Amino acid sequence: MREKLLEMEQYAIEKNVPIIEKQSIAFIMNYIKEHNIKNILEIGSAIGYSTILMASAKEDVYVTTIERDETRYMECLKNVKACDMDKKINVVYQDALEVNLSNDLKFDLIFIDAAKGQYTKFFEKFKYFLNEGGAIITDNINFHGYVGHSDELENGNLKSLVVKIEGYIDFLKNNDEFDTEFINIGDGLSISVRHEK
Numbered sequence: 001m002r003e004k005l006l007e008m009e010q011y012a013i014e015k016n017v018p019i020i021e022k023q024s025i026a027f028i029m030n031y032i033k034e035h036n037i038k039n040i041l042e043i044g045s046a047i048g049y050s051t052i053l054m055a056s057a058k059e060d061v062y063v064t065t066i067e068r069d070e071t072r073y074m075e076c077l078k079n080v081k082a083c084d085m086d087k088k089i090n091v092v093y094q095d096a097l098e099v100n101l102s103n104d105l106k107f108d109l110i111f112i113d114a115a116k117g118q119y120t121k122f123f124e125k126f127k128y129f130l131n132e133g134g135a136i137i138t139d140n141i142n143f144h145g146y147v148g149h150s151d152e153l154e155n156g157n158l159k160s161l162v163v164k165i166e167g168y169i170d171f172l173k174n175n176d177e178f179d180t181e182f183i184n185i186g187d188g189l190s191i192s193v194r195h196e197k
Helices: 002-015 022-034 049-055 070-082 116-129 156-173
Strands: 039-043 062-067 089-093 107-112 130-139 178-183 189-194
Touching (some): 002 049, 022 049, 022 107, 022 189, 039 116, 062 070, 070 089, 116 156, 156 178
Parallel strands (some): 039 107, 062 089, 107 130
Antiparallel strands (some): 130 189
């Protein structure tokens, strides 16, 4: 599997596909082990890099991952199969904001790593699928160091995206339902855990 992962890293560089930073995925894999996570929902599969690593964190982990880009979805399927992970990973080809999950589905961990401008919508939609004591982890909270400096940016698209991430951070900080911790590794992670009843 190690060779396949290296191949995927190379593919990501060549095709300019954003994949999770190594420090961040190492942190998440550790979190999965420490908190005995079994069921994971990932929003944004890309080519399946983080998906495969999360599924490999321990024996009894099962990952459902959602990807809306057809090329990336096909690549993800191919990589999951090549790593012999097809029994542990379910890849769903759909826009996460349009997908209808069964209400019976519950996850110990929801990992958001898709369209940055939609983070708040993803959080609001999928929080209902979180098990008690479960967590929502979001990647790219620092967004290459731009977050917190949106007023210095001139590029319209970049500025608008950074402003949306800053808005998401405010949303997390002011969320009465969840406690959020911000971890300054990789490109920045947030971990939101619902208050216990």
